[in-house]
Amino acid sequence: MLNSLKSPLLLSAMLSATLGLTACSSPSSESTDSTATDSAATDTAADKLDTKFLTIATGGASGPYNIIGTSLSEVYVKTFGVNSKTQTTGASVENVNLLTQGKVDMVLALSDVVTDAVEGKNNFDKPITNIQQIAVLYPNVVQIVTTKKSGIKNIEDLRGKRIAVGDQGSGTEVNARTLLEGFGITYDDVTVDYLGFAEAADGMKAGKIEAAFFSSGLPNSSLMELEQGLDLQLITINQDKLQEIIATKPYFKTFEIPAGTYGNDAAIPTAAIMNALLVSSELSEADGYKLTKALFDNLDGLKTAHQAANDISLATAREGMVAPIHPGAKKYYDEQAAK
Numbered sequence: 001m002l003n004s005l006k007s008p009l010l011l012s013a014m015l016s017a018t019l020g021l022t023a024c025s026s027p028s029s030e031s032t033d034s035t036a037t038d039s040a041a042t043d044t045a046a047d048k049l050d051t052k053f054l055t056i057a058t059g060g061a062s063g064p065y066n067i068i069g070t071s072l073s074e075v076y077v078k079t080f081g082v083n084s085k086t087q088t089t090g091a092s093v094e095n096v097n098l099l100t101q102g103k104v105d106m107v108l109a110l111s112d113v114v115t116d117a118v119e120g121k122n123n124f125d126k127p128i129t130n131i132q133q134i135a136v137l138y139p140n141v142v143q144i145v146t147t148k149k150s151g152i153k154n155i156e157d158l159r160g161k162r163i164a165v166g167d168q169g170s171g172t173e174v175n176a177r178t179l180l181e182g183f184g185i186t187y188d189d190v191t192v193d194y195l196g197f198a199e200a201a202d203g204m205k206a207g208k209i210e211a212a213f214f215s216s217g218l219p220n221s222s223l224m225e226l227e228q229g230l231d232l233q234l235i236t237i238n239q240d241k242l243q244e245i246i247a248t249k250p251y252f253k254t255f256e257i258p259a260g261t262y263g264n265d266a267a268i269p270t271a272a273i274m275n276a277l278l279v280s281s282e283l284s285e286a287d288g289y290k291l292t293k294a295l296f297d298n299l300d301g302l303k304t305a306h307q308a309a310n311d312i313s314l315a316t317a318r319e320g321m322v323a324p325i326h327p328g329a330k331k332y333y334d335e336q337a338a339k
Contacts, residue, residue: 047080049291050284054084057098057107059091059170060196064217064308065108065275068137071305075298076291090196092171093123099280100128106291110140110171110215111251111274111322112178118323123169130281132326134292136319138217138311139272141255142175144235145204145223145262146211154236155183162191164200164212172215175252175273179237182245197222205230215273217308219261227262234268242271251322274320281326288328296332 056073059065069086076084087104089095095107096117113123120127146152152161158180166172173194177187193200193209200212201222214220226232239254246252255272259265277295279288295302296317302309318325318333 049080049082049287051105051287052083054082054106054291055104056084056086057089057095057104058086059089059095059108060167060198061088062198062221063091064220064306065091067306068217068302068309069108071302071309072295072298075294075301079294079298080290090167090170093169093174096124096128096131096278099131099278102280102282105280105283106134107278108137109276109278110175111136111276111320112249113171113174114276114278114322115251116174123174131278131323132281132283132288132329133321133323134277134279134288134326134329135295135312135317136321137275137277138308139253139255140171140175140215140275141218141257142179142237142271142273143214143216143218143220143223143257144211144237144270145214145226146233146235147204148231148233150210150233152211152233152235154238155179156185156238157235158211159185159189161210162193162208164193164195164203164209166194166200166213166215167196168194170196171273172213175215175271176213178249179245179271182249183238183241201226211235217275217306217311218257219307223262232262234262234264234270236268237270239269245271251320276322278323279326281324283326283328285326285328285331288326289331290328292326292329292332 054076056069058069066086066088073084073086076082089098092109092113095109096113098104099107116122117124117128117131144155152158165176193203195203197214197220200209203209204212204226214223234257242252242254251273252271255270256267257264257270259267296314299312302312314336
């Protein structure tokens with residue numbers, strides 16, 4: 001009975017003491033705790049994106065687009081904890097359409113296709129206005145292949161042949177058609193098969209096609225596999241004639257496939273088109289900044305994923321942009337330039 005009477009008194013005394021200590025706490029202590037909380041919240045916010053999902057449209061499963069895009073997606077998952085994934089597609093034209101329709105958040109695409117999209121030409125009925133560019137990436141090299149026994153040496157020799165030009169509407173198909181037309185060859189002058197990289201390689205092995213266009217970073221894994229079981233011949237593109245094409249199609253550039261890339265003894269003159277990394281114009285400036293920064297902070301990992309990423313550089317990331325730059329990317333580049 002005595003203990004039961006003392007307990008409420010003891011609790012009352014303890015509560016009073018606690019309240020007294022709280023009342024005596026200094027304002028500066030409260031300020032420090034608040035600042036620490038605010039700082040932690042700021043740090044957390046810096047590691048998060050406004051968007052919760054980030055789908056990257058790439059290309060065929062075996063191509064550099066998909067390999068590099070998958071590696072970049074993993075960077076974004078690790079850096080921001082965002083739900084990021086890649087989507088295999090028919091590449092450039094399909095990618096731009098998916099981005100325009102809001103079905104994906106980021107895409108890789110060839111600059112010639114992006115130029116058509118912005119201007120509303122060829123595969124695009126009207127100018128596309130809701131896409132913006134994060135970076136110029138690496139060159140997509142036009143690799144036209146045949147067999148040594150075919151007798152095909154240069155692009156002019158393709159007239160009358162059965163050739164694979166990439167998936168219909170893909171970046172490979174777009175620049176194959178443009179280059180052929182530049183050399184006076186239309187689709188009426190050849191037999192066209194719309195085949196992706198893996199299917200074109202299989203067609204070459206089976207002897208169903210005589211030549212194929214592969215437009216990608218170097219090296220292309222399908223071509224590397226094809227080289228192992230086939231007497232592969234790389235087709236040259238006349239550089240003087242290419243310069244005439246460049247006069248009206250400035251997204252092309254002269255290029256050489258280095259000796260030894262696919263067992264070739266000498267460098268092979270060809271064409272290249274720069275790849276673009278695009279996002280929706282609805283992406284916030286803050287997210288655009290963070291995604292651009294994470295790309296360049298993690299370049300070493302991308303280079304490990306695929307050799308083509310060796311040509312991605314902060315120094316050239318704004319050279320030759322063909323779509324409006326995203327404001328978040330611009331902010332990042334301006335900060336880097338000021339350092």
